[in-house]
Amino acid sequence: MKPHDMGVLFDECAAQRMGTQVHLDRPFTIGADARTHYTLPQLAALVRDAAGWLTAAGAGPGDRVAIVKDNHWDYDLLACAAVRVGAVPAQLSAHLSGEVLRTLLARLAPALLVTTAQVLERGRREGADLAAAARATLVLDGALPGTLGLDDVRGRTAPGPHRRHDDEPLVIHHTSGTTGVPKLVVHSTRTIIGKLARFESARLPRIGLRRSDTLVNASAFAHGRTFCWTASALSMGPAAISIITTQDPNLADPALRAHPPTVLEALPASFVRFQPLTEGLDNPFRRVRLVISTYDAMHPPTVRAYLRASRHHSPVWLEGWGQTETGPLTFRFHTRRSVHRTSSGTGTRNLGRPVPVKTRLRVVDPDTLRPLPRGRAGLVLARTAARALGYVGEEDRWSAKRHGNWWNTGDIGVRNRDGSIDLLDREVDRTPRLSCLRTEDLLETRLPQALECVVLAEPGRDPLPVVVTADGALDRARWKEAVRDLPPLREPVALTWDQVPRTGTGKVRRGELLHRLTGRSDTSGSGRWT
Structure with missing residues (x-):
């Protein structure tokens, strides 16, 4: 249906007499009992x-x-x-x-x-x-x-x-x-x-949901992605749906083992926090055939860990890029072979091609909004029939991001010869000397102890790297080796996961983190399209 x-x-x-069984890691707030x-x-x-x-x-x-x-x-x-x-x-x-x-x-x-x-x-x-x-x-x-x-x-x-x-x-x-x-x-x-959930409900080869699947979702359920997911997932009638509400791997592990996923969707932050569970032959992800990630691009070590943990002969990681205002704009597939090629540090910032028939993308000059040739970095504009109706109480802000039928994503990217998009940075976070996001990919690849790396751009100064580790400590010798061929960076700040300010989806609040560490909150970008 x-x-x-x-x-x-x-x-x-x-x-429709769908036999889907739904399992929760803890009871609903609205449930009449503790089921x-x-x-x-x-x-x-x-x-x-x-x-x-x-x-x-x-x-x-x-x-x-x-x-x-x-x-x-x-x-x-x-x-x-x-x-x-x-x-x-x-x-x-x-x-x-x-x-x-x-x-x-x-x-x-x-x-x-x-x-x-x-x-x-x-x-x-x-x-x-x-x-x-x-x-x-x-x-x-x-x-x-x-x-x-x-x-x-x-x-x-x-x-x-x-x-x-x-x-x-x-x-x-x-x-x-x-x-x-x-x-x-x-x-x-x-x-x-009509434009998003119904499209996602198609039973496509390899990436379509099957009636035999156990679908696990560890998400932030206040956000638009899960409302759309609820429509598509239920209508396809998998054998089981398992809901995980925590990012604590010790609490998530029993739920994952009770209902091992064949299809797994989670927040980027949840993938990072659950990554230690991928180790070992009896890991709870051994049946996974498809991993779905949205909200943020994932760093290569995390993608590799989950694909390696699966015993399926050819697991696929489906990465979607989009915004609350537009839904998915591009998609890309990672396999064990393709993500192995990123071990040299090329990263996962190539977000793939526009969704066929559904979206169009162009890259324009941030100052003139004129289209740029392929290979030149600029603002990414999107055209999609799934674009939302507007912002509540901020009509002027909505209008400022509209350019006729095109939508200003506020992201800086490059359109490649094959039509795919490389994401470099949010416009507000950019720095002229490097891509913060690509640098984070390189650092996470070179620093196995890092849970996450964040590069903060500060006007007039070299970028400030933040390395998130389990204990808030960082081996300085390994750090020097990791940055040996990179543009100048300041001395790193090492923090634990809980010391980093985050949104409800686990994204780093870069501006707030910069202010905590430096006392400044101004950025190198204009911030006109946030």
């Missing part, structure tokens, strides 16, 4: 129940419903419930600070805020009364003064599914927020389901 109406997605999948196993009919019933709660709390057609909670797949169940009653869900990560959440809620002006006591209490500690931004607040794990609890809304039967036009607002997601307050991106059924 092909997905369309997210309000009845779970009902339609259940009616960690669901069938599709049980999930459909939970979405219908949630739609009744939202109706009882006052949400209806055209209203915005903001959802802020701990990371779990029930973000998407609540979003589908909101769609069912005609509302527009806005999924906001609880990883955001109270100040940022207050700003986003002020832009949304939601009729209903669906959240937890922990989120509200943390907001108040940070000086943000989040409940004040909404007409009503539903607290999922209890009730606080002036709010509703689940006991106040249970038992209400939701009205029949509300139908909306394919071009009306369907869902709102925020961008990663690496450079400041995230943007609120509005998608319609046509853009995020």
Whole structure:
């Protein structure tokens, strides 16, 4: 089946008698009990129940419903419930600070805020009364003064599914927020389901989902990627879906071993954190035939580790590059053979070619916006029918990134002779002497003890390298050998994983990290297209 109406997605999948079994590494926040196993009919019933709660709390057609909670797949169940009653869900990560959440809620002006006591209490500690931004607040794990609890809304039967036009607002997601307050991106059924999820639902050779697959997803479930993934994954009816909500390898390992994946999708940060689990013959990734990564390009050592861990005769790593505003723009396949060639340091920054028939890309001069010849670095513009409808409360910012039918990604890249794109840097993070991203690839290849390398550009000074290791220590002799043939870099800073500021998807907040280390936050780029 092909997905369309997210309000009845779970009902339609259940009616198709799909036998998909869903396993959770911990219970849902919205579950009535502590279960960690669901069938599709049980999930459909939970979405219908949630739609009744939202109706009882006052949400209806055209209203915005903001959802802020701990990371779990029930973000998407609540979003589908909101769609069912005609509302527009806005999924906001609880990883955001109270100040940022207050700003986003002020832009949304939601009729209903669906959240937890922990989120509200943390907001108040940070000086943000989040409940004040909404007409009503539903607290999922209890009730606080002036709010509703689940006991106040249970038992209400939701009205029949509300139908909306394919071009009306369907869902709102925020961008990663690496450079400041995230943007609120509005998608319609046509853009995020019709143009993205339905395309992803095709049963393509090697990379298409099979009915025999065990699909594991370790993601940030407040973000747009998982809303689209929910539509495509459920409609293809794999044998099992396993949800992992943690980046702690010790907590993830039991869930991975209980349901070993044949198809694995995760955040880049999760791949890095889980990498120690790839070692050993009994590793939980030995059945993997397909790995899917989005959000950020992966460094070569991590890609090699997972492909090497699989016992499948020819596992594939599918890397997609895109943005919340556009969905996937390019894709690239890595195999054991192809990623072995990156051991010399060529990296994985070639993001592949535009999605056939779906997207077009061009590289332009950042100052004049005139097209550049292949091989010249410039701003990457994209053209796709999946482009979102706009930003909530920031119409001027949206207009500034539009150039007719083209969208300014804010990324610096090079178009190669074969049509593929090499990603060099975000425009705001670039430095004239080197590509920070390519340098990070080289450093991670040459420093096996590094969990992650980050090169920060600071105006008027050599770039500042940050090396993330398990214990925050760095062998200086190995460092000198690693940078022997690179452009000048400053003395490295060694940090642990938890010392690095990150977004809810695990991306490094480069500007904040630079400010912590140097006291400066200005960048070499203009930042006009962030």
